[in-house]
Amino acid sequence: MRYQKPINIHTxxxxxxxxxxxxKGVRLNELNQQMKAFFPAEFAGLYRIANIEQQSLRIEVANAMVRQSFLFRQQALLSVIQQHLPEITELIFYINPEFRPES
Incomplete structure (x- = not known):
């Protein structure tokens, strides 16, 4: 076994x-909490922010009905989100069949 230089545990x-x-998980969780105010209340628990990439926000939805509703409102949602996250230029909605709605 080789001798390894001690490393500061904090680092x-x-x-x-x-x-x-x-x-990143903590940031996504905080983002999910913030986004609840922007998304329609009737879909609470049926979506979540899955990832934030360079200029896009990936949003996981429970079913096609929720996805379609968000697609109809995409421009309005994007403009509200851009007030808080100006770097976001695209919303990507995708269906996850394994998604378990919050109770």
Whole structure:
């Protein structure tokens, strides 16, 4: 076994891939909470922000009815979201058959 230089645990936890994944998860969770105010109340629990990429927001929905409704309102939703996240230029809605609506 080789001798390895000691590493500060704080630095390790901040810079590790796991820490970055956790930070992204926390950010997505906060974003989901913020977006509840912008999305129609009748669809509460039937969608979630799945990922935020360079200029797009990927939104996972429970079924085709919810997706279609969001597609009809896409421009209005995008303009409201851009007031808080100006870097977002596209909303991507996709159906996840495994999605379990919140109760």
């Amino acid at each position: 390790l936890l901040q810079d590790s891939p796991l820490a970055k994944m956790m930070q």
